[in-house]
Amino acid sequence: MAVKTPICDFGWKAPAFELPGTDMRLYTLSDIQGTNGTLIMFICNHCPYVRGVIDRLVRDVRELQALGIGVAAICSNDAENYPEDSFENMKRFAAEHGFTFPYLHDESQQAAQEYGAVCTPDFFGFNRELELQYRGRLDESGKAPAPPDAKRELYEAMKQVAETGHGPVEQTPSMGCSIKWKAA
Template sequence: MAVSPPVCDFGWTAPDFALPGTDGKTHRLSDIRGPRGTLVMFICNHCPYVLAVRDRLIRDARDLQGLGIGVAAICSNDASAYPEDGIEGMRRVAEELDLPFPYLHDEDQSVARAYGAVCTPDFFGFDAGMGLQYRGRLDASRKQAGPPDLRRDLYEAMKQVAETGHGPAEQIPSMGCSIKWKDAA
């Protein structure tokens, strides 16, 4: 079932984290932070919504890094229920796709909970001061990639954040598979 996150809570401060990456290093939010903003993406390896836009997501991340936006992706799915979303599957995907950003594993799901992430993909775009400015979609794609000329909503919003410090007032939420939460103990 498709899930959409809530609207952007402008100015909400990004929670800090320290997570292991597919590169074998531990990454903190301060390591990822860009001089003109930061994009934290919650994705996974198996969601059809993520798979449909993976190439566009990588393209936009590279382009945003060129504008001074730091980028990281986090996988928070329950790897015991979805083994392909465990660290080994993440390493394989990061290598195969030559991801230009750290791909981080949130095994205990504490970071997803702290951010209020609800789906994959779920995008959190912050200004240089780490205040939330964008919580929208990548583009109008859904389970299948849309036409190549779709408006690049995420890219345009974060470009605006890099240039002005403010995200667009009107934002269309992302849509995707729900995060696969572990059973409560």
């Protein structure tokens, strides 16, 4: 079922975390934080929305990293019921798509809960003070191939954050598959 993210709560502070990456390192928010901003993305391996945008996402992230934006992706899905999202499959997915950023495993789902993540992909763009400035989508394509003239909404928003510390006032929510929560 497709889910949309809530509107951006400008100024909301990024919650701290400590999560293992597919490169077998342990990462904290301060390890990820960039000099001009930070992008935390909740994604997973099996979601058709993520799969539909992953190549454009990797391209945009690479360009954002060059602007001083620190980036990490987090997979919080219940891997027991969704084995495609297991840690081993996360390693393969990151390698297959050439991730230039840490891909973190949120097995406890605590990070997703603290961030209020609702879907994959769900983007949280912060300024250098770790204040939320973007909670929108990658672009207009959803899970379909993007038209050649598609506006690079995430890239443009985070470039603006890097340059001014503020995100765009107008933002279109991201849409994707719901986070696969563990049974209570």
